[in-house]
Amino acid sequence: MYRLTTSMPYLLNRLGVRMGGLFSRRIGSSGLSLPMYRVVASLFEQGDQKLGEIAAMTSIELSTMSRLIGSMASMGLVTRKRLPSDERAVRINLTSKGAALATQLMREAQHYEDVVVSMLEPHEIETLKEILARIYGALDILEGELVLPGDWKRSAPPGPVLPAQRPKK
Amino acid sequence: MYRLTTSMPYLLNRLGVRMGGLFSRRIGSSGLSLPMYRVVASLFEQGDQKLGEIAAMTSIELSTMSRLIGSMASMGLVTRKRLPSDERAVRINLTSKGAALATQLMREAQHYEDVVVSMLEPHEIETLKEILARIYGALDILEGELVLPGDWKRSAPPGPVLPAQRPKK
DNA sequence: AGCATAAACTTGTAAATGCAAATGTTACAT
DNA sequence: ATGTAACATTTGCATTTACAAGTTTATGCT
Numbered sequence: 001m002y003r004l005t006t007s008m009p010y011l012l013n014r015l016g017v018r019m020g021g022l023f024s025r026r027i028g029s030s031g032l033s034l035p036m037y038r039v040v041a042s043l044f045e046q047g048d049q050k051l052g053e054i055a056a057m058t059s060i061e062l063s064t065m066s067r068l069i070g071s072m073a074s075m076g077l078v079t080r081k082r083l084p085s086d087e088r089a090v091r092i093n094l095t096s097k098g099a100a101l102a103t104q105l106m107r108e109a110q111h112y113e114d115v116v117v118s119m120l121e122p123h124e125i126e127t128l129k130e131i132l133a134r135i136y137g138a139l140d141i142l143e144g145e146l147v148l149p150g151d152w153k154r155s156a157p158p159g160p161v162l163p164a165q166r167p168k169k
Numbered sequence: 170m171y172r173l174t175t176s177m178p179y180l181l182n183r184l185g186v187r188m189g190g191l192f193s194r195r196i197g198s199s200g201l202s203l204p205m206y207r208v209v210a211s212l213f214e215q216g217d218q219k220l221g222e223i224a225a226m227t228s229i230e231l232s233t234m235s236r237l238i239g240s241m242a243s244m245g246l247v248t249r250k251r252l253p254s255d256e257r258a259v260r261i262n263l264t265s266k267g268a269a270l271a272t273q274l275m276r277e278a279q280h281y282e283d284v285v286v287s288m289l290e291p292h293e294i295e296t297l298k299e300i301l302a303r304i305y306g307a308l309d310i311l312e313g314e315l316v317l318p319g320d321w322k323r324s325a326p327p328g329p330v331l332p333a334q335r336p337k338k
Numbered sequence: 339a340g341c342a343t344a345a346a347c348t349t350g351t352a353a354a355t356g357c358a359a360a361t362g363t364t365a366c367a368t
Numbered sequence: 369a370t371g372t373a374a375c376a377t378t379t380g381c382a383t384t385t386a387c388a389a390g391t392t393t394a395t396g397c398t
Binding site: 132 | 171172173174175176177178179180181182183184185186187188189191192194195207210211213214226228275276278279281282284285286287288289293296297298300301302303304305307308310311312314315
């Protein structure tokens with residue numbers, strides 16, 4: 001029988017919120033918010049990235065990321081430049097200040113990781129992480145279900161039956 | 170060596186955001202948001218609760234919960250009453266409409282649970298949930314560290330050395 | 339080449355969120 | 369009794385967030 005309090009999303013959310021809250025307060029004195037930390041950490045680890053890549057990486061919505069990068073730029077943490085190869089895209093990279101903060105805060109993160117991991121057997125850690133990744137991937141199934149009723153996009157226009165009656169507007 | 174992308178908080182957040190987003194869209198047509206779903210599910214499972222209890226239960230901040238319950242009340246999903254025994258507290262309970270929605274949406278949740286769980290061996294499921302709960306509890310350690318510098322509250326007044334020199338202010 | 343479509347962002351805007359201060363109650367220690 | 373601290377919740381207010389719509393640049397098709 002289903003119980004909210006033992007369901008996966010519930011347990012996940014509960015843990016996520018609490019860890020996030022704790023870490024957020026921990027790094028608060030650095031002037032960075034949790035989302036900002038995620039950005040600098042991502043950039044530090046992956047090198048320069050496009051806006052959309054960072055958004056995907058950090059699970060932060062694109063428009064939110066756009067503004068976030070804006071304020072981070074004005075804080076001197078990152079830099080924004082158009083890609084010469086594709087003028088639509090924007091390349092974000094860390095300033096030295098941003099990189100310095102990243103290394104500092106990642107040390108804190110390391111400590112958090114240590115504490116969490118100290119509660120677990122080594123094999124449990126690996127299993128846990130592998131499972132989290134596996135479930136993440138499995139969500140494609142549920143993603144697919146969302147649009148199913150009617151098949152969508154495949155069934156919609158089976159080819160224009162009539163050649164565009166009127167120019168739209 | 171520490172890597173953001175293999176750290177526990179990162180994997181947790183990523184999965185949590187995605188699952189939340191998917192479920193949120195799934196139940197969207199019911200008129201309930203994800204936080205609202207969590208509230209009705211919690212009430213359905215635990216029976217009437219005080220505002221603070223629901224907040225703790227759902228990992229939603231208290232003031233946010235206050236307003237959320239407000240709009241849910243005006244939607245006819247829940248009821249607010251002062252406790253006769255303690256006029257400070259508020260008892261929230263589901264209306265029949267709220268309960269109906271709860272059962273309906275919990276069926277959807279059940280399905281989500283099924284899909285996730287189908288990716289896992291039975292023993293993995295148990296292990297995973299147990300571990301998530303264990304880590305959650307272990308965070309007390311980190312909670313404690315936050316106020317450590319100076320020990321706080323324990324070291325502050327070792328007993329009034331002088332009997333309140335002056336009435337403060 | 340020329341036009342429709344898609345990409346990658348940015349911006350408008352309304353709603354959600356969180357912290358701090360305020361309000362109303364109860365519990366405690368004189 | 370009675371003032372003070374602790375509680376439970378609400379409200380003020382400044383951000384943050386998300387969804388939709390708008391820009392600008394690339395691609396694809398004919």
